[in-house]
Amino acid sequence: MTKQKSLDSVKKAAKEAHEQASVLARALPYLRRYTGDTIVVKYGGHAMVDNGLSNAFGNDVALLKQVGINPIVVHGGGPQINNMLERMDVETTFIDGLRVTNAAIIDVIEMVLAGTVNKQVATLINQAGALAVGISGKDGGLIEAHKLVKHVWDEKLQRERTIDLGLVGEPVRIDPRVLYALSGSGLIPVVAPIGMDKQGQTYNINADIAAGAIAGAVRASRLFMLTDVPGVLDKDGNLIPELTEEEAKEAIATGVISGGMIPKIETCLEAVKAGAQAAVIMDGRVPHACLLELFTEGGSGTIIRANRT
Numbered sequence: 001m002t003k004q005k006s007l008d009s010v011k012k013a014a015k016e017a018h019e020q021a022s023v024l025a026r027a028l029p030y031l032r033r034y035t036g037d038t039i040v041v042k043y044g045g046h047a048m049v050d051n052g053l054s055n056a057f058g059n060d061v062a063l064l065k066q067v068g069i070n071p072i073v074v075h076g077g078g079p080q081i082n083n084m085l086e087r088m089d090v091e092t093t094f095i096d097g098l099r100v101t102n103a104a105i106i107d108v109i110e111m112v113l114a115g116t117v118n119k120q121v122a123t124l125i126n127q128a129g130a131l132a133v134g135i136s137g138k139d140g141g142l143i144e145a146h147k148l149v150k151h152v153w154d155e156k157l158q159r160e161r162t163i164d165l166g167l168v169g170e171p172v173r174i175d176p177r178v179l180y181a182l183s184g185s186g187l188i189p190v191v192a193p194i195g196m197d198k199q200g201q202t203y204n205i206n207a208d209i210a211a212g213a214i215a216g217a218v219r220a221s222r223l224f225m226l227t228d229v230p231g232v233l234d235k236d237g238n239l240i241p242e243l244t245e246e247e248a249k250e251a252i253a254t255g256v257i258s259g260g261m262i263p264k265i266e267t268c269l270e271a272v273k274a275g276a277q278a279a280v281i282m283d284g285r286v287p288h289a290c291l292l293e294l295f296t297e298g299g300s301g302t303i304i305r306a307n308r309t
């Protein structure tokens, strides 16, 4: 009986080892395809709250570096900023997904994003055995920003008007040298979405927008947008595996794509126009989402490619 049991466990271990080896063998063509490439991963504040998921994320990023890919992580931290402002008894509001940022809260936002959250994300990756370095968009002049001028359609006035979001910025120029210096030295850059203008004014930048601008500037092979849905869904709730610019515009116009998904898609379209090869909106709630997308045939999520002519 004991002998049979130990024979069973040997067989089971051999089967598992065989499966592991065949997974690695199947991944080989994909490893070859992406070696030396740069992949920008936008890691959102919601995904960070789940411990299991965040450990899997740290492992995935470390693995990418190990197999010769250069990951650049751009993180958010919206929920973490909300928590801090709540503890300070400060109210915060959003307009079209962007936080109204007055001078009184910009320091808190910078403290949370470039301090606590930035170091947490770098630690996740470091604990997985790689070497991550946390920086903000201010370091090495990475993100030059200016004040974002937001246009909204006013139904009453029947015309566009601008709204003031305070110190919310948009990237105007990316200087990727600090990213290349880190990546080229075997390190993984982890970027907090904070920018600065030429006068030294600090701006709060939406993390999706920061990731898109960086992905375009470094001509990333992929921009991965990790979010809380399987990808872009059609009107029946089915996943759309690939989306062209025309299809995206149509889906926005007809209301199939709405809310926070609109700026996400617009950012992806801008990133591929600026030089990224493709952007993928994918489910950050699925463990190892990045590995599934890169190393399996089916991939995951919705891919938006640069226009092929």
Ligand SMILES: Nc1ncnc2c1ncn2[C@@H]1O[C@H](COP(=O)(O)OP(=O)(O)O)[C@@H](O)[C@H]1O
Pocket: 044, 046, 097, 208, 226, 227, 228, 229, 231, 232, 233, 234, 256, 257, 258, 259, 260, 261, 262, 264
């Ligand atoms: N067609 C669509 N497909 C998928 N999600 C959509 C669509 N239209 C609107 N959404 C909404 O967009 C959300 C993702 O945007 P957002 O909440 O800003 O993500 P994140 O916080 O991860 O940056 C989804 O949770 C969903 O509610």
Ligand SMILES: CC(=O)N[C@@H](CCC(=O)OP(=O)(O)O)C(=O)O
Pocket: 043, 044, 045, 046, 075, 076, 077, 078, 079, 081, 097, 098, 099, 109, 168, 169, 193, 204, 205, 206, 207, 208
């Ligand atoms: C201007 C603006 O809205 N900035 C965001 C920056 C963080 C962010 O984008 O975080 P998530 O990716 O977790 O949402 C904010 O203040 O919340």
